[in-house]
Amino acid sequence: MANKIIPSVKGTRDFYPETMAVRTWLYRQMRAASEAFGYQEYDGPFLEPIALYAAKSGEELVKEQAFVFPDRGGDLITLRPELTPTLARMVARKQGQLAFPLRWWSFGPFWRYERPQKGRAREFFQWNIDMLGVNSPEADAELAAVGAEFFRRAGLTPNEVHILVNNRRLMDSRLDALEIPPARRKAVFRLIDRREKMSAAAWETYAGEIGLSPAQLGGLKALLADERLWEQSEELVRFFAAARALGARDYLRYAPHVIRGLDYYTGTVFEARDRDGEFRAILGGGRYDNLVADVGGKPLPGVGFAMGDMVVTLVLQKYGRLPALDAPPAPILVTVFDADHLLEAYRLAAEVRREGFPVAAYPEPAKLGKQFKYAARIGARLVLVVGPDELAQQAVTVKNLRTREQTTLPRDALFQHLHAMLAT
Template identity: 60%
Template sequence: MPELIQPVRGTQDYYPEEMAVRSWLYAKMREVSEAFGYQEYDGPFLERFDLYAAKSGAEIVEKQSYVFEDRGGERITLRPELTPTLARMVAARQRQLNYPLRWWSFGPFWRYEKPQKGRTREFFQWNIDLIGDDSPEADAELATIAATFLKNVGFKPTETQVLVNNRALMQTELEALGIPSALRSSVFGLIDRKDKLSSDAWQKYGTELGLDATQLMGIEALVGNQDLWKKSESLQRFFEAIAVQGVGEYVHFAPHIIRGLDYYTGTVLEAWDTAGEFRSIFGGGRYDDLVNAVGGDPVPAVGFAVGNVVISLLLEALGHSPAINKAPAPIYVTLFDKHQVPDSLQLATELRAAGLKVTSHLSPDKLPKQFRQADRVGARLVLILGPEEIQNKTVSVKDLGSGDQRVLPRAEAAYYIKHWLEGKKPA
């Protein structure tokens, strides 16, 4: 036997059980997106390297992207995120589009990282964006969508939360502390690490950035101030809109949320499991300068992205995994012996023509084996077409759940079986 070829590191095989979860998530994403009037779109999986240069986080572009040269000598990148593509698409048709745009997408992305729990090199993301509206209500709509999604997949407010902050507010506060704007990006990094570093290490890091003790104390006070949002008119309106839309339990202000990507300009949001045992479930925010950065006129935009990996792990850990539909077909047609092949296939065909989902057993195995197979694939009704039934123009039907068995006239079998599946047993 030849050696088994290993899958590419960091990729995931989706066996039917895993695929069922992915499809279920996709369906939930579609449901929530459409409930808020968003349209599905997609971009190419390959983009020019230049699209990401200086627009995404430096780490993502320089270290984590799959970059290669194609046969024509172009530097091509497997997309590590969707937002630059979205900005490019908007910029390309800027005058033809009706704003605000409400767009969503679900597809694969690639990042060359060290695989760990909740982090793969190939993963799927739901992206949803509202483009052309700079109001706090637009930010709140995205946060509401995020909260609705968490709710719809089964998470309770005690299990997962959407945490929100505003970079503009933080920037104003940092300026009030006398922190120069040149340090803004690195100070955001410092805030991001507040929970991750020990107090001493954090102080030391801050000092190295050039901050004095008063400024560090000021930042600490900021990050600990749960009422800070009240200073921002934008966040006041944001939380008002959140409350009205009934998702206040899920959405909370969190001054330490700042996000790593450079292109965020205002509201930023992340979702976490409240126990803090997993990576962030999703992240996003307002990026008003990005369309301009890829060559379009300035357009305000806000959006977020959800990866499929962490949320799948979390669903499983909290017992919210969807019941997977093992049986694509509730009807199982056995094959009595090789002489009945044409009759059995015809029976299955008739039932399918009547709109039923039917699996045909194709090899003349012993009936016990066929029943076991039917049971394993999760069929509800097993049909037997043997010499007796053919003689009498009937078909025997057994309900695997209850054990009931009836003999039905062949001509009306589809009619009775439909009713049987709906819970009404034939007399």
């Protein structure tokens, strides 16, 4: 029994119908938000050569976190840890044939060999959405607006989640002003990224370790405290103006400490969080120029974001926004009175199906009590019975499990009755 069940692979999840319904529902909201802005769905292979990721991505993502294994021919295969390189290749291959600005979105599984924990598994689903071929703050704002649209459709309000925005070029120019050399830029970005995770003292010590002078540290702290820093960036000024016009401004907020981990972001970056800061980022994205050139295409600017299925589900649970997803497999169950009436029951089930109702038929003769109990278990609303009495009068018995009312009616009146009973 239990000791014989082969365990699932670490960090993977079994999607029972209830959780599968959540995944499907998320997919539907993502689709709705994407298509509302004119984005087309696409997908790539789940298996990719490791070389695709060697070109870019964060080094750790490929070296430490990707599932890599040799296929039977000896080639190294990767279970895709992210979609962006695949997107870059797909675009590079047909660059001359595609209409830009290109708006594409996707939802599918990804794999990363990490230690599972809250909001993070080794196999997860992710929504990716990108616009390629333009380099405008307005395009950036549109992507943020798509994210906001998703939250709105999912029932998450600006009081519960927000999208924090910053711009790397802005931060670069400010760091220039502090005379922090480009060589140290990466370390300083990491420092900024970790501000809220460390104590103030530890953070300042860390700043000293990466070579910041007290004056530079002071300047940096002033930067990170300046909520109006964005007003000095023409890109961000236009970004917020466009977001306002798009009706997404209430979800957006400038946040000087948001910098994002991935190296390839070049301009505006953003991430969504629950406002209590309880969970990790719900989505993350930004402008990444030169991506397509990295895989051999012509240079092409782009902006996009990714949202995993796990954190957003936690947030939706926290705020009680997951809809009741307990739809029964079928609202109608046809019982099998006994072995002699099995085919009669099946003929009835087929007729009702042809009328357009989803119908489950009991798959073998069994006591009616057992079949009624089963009907109640699966959440069926109506139970149909054709036994000897009904057959003799060309009738069907219909029991409404909610009201417990039962009537026997002629077959030609059945459909009308079913429509009426299931209408509410």
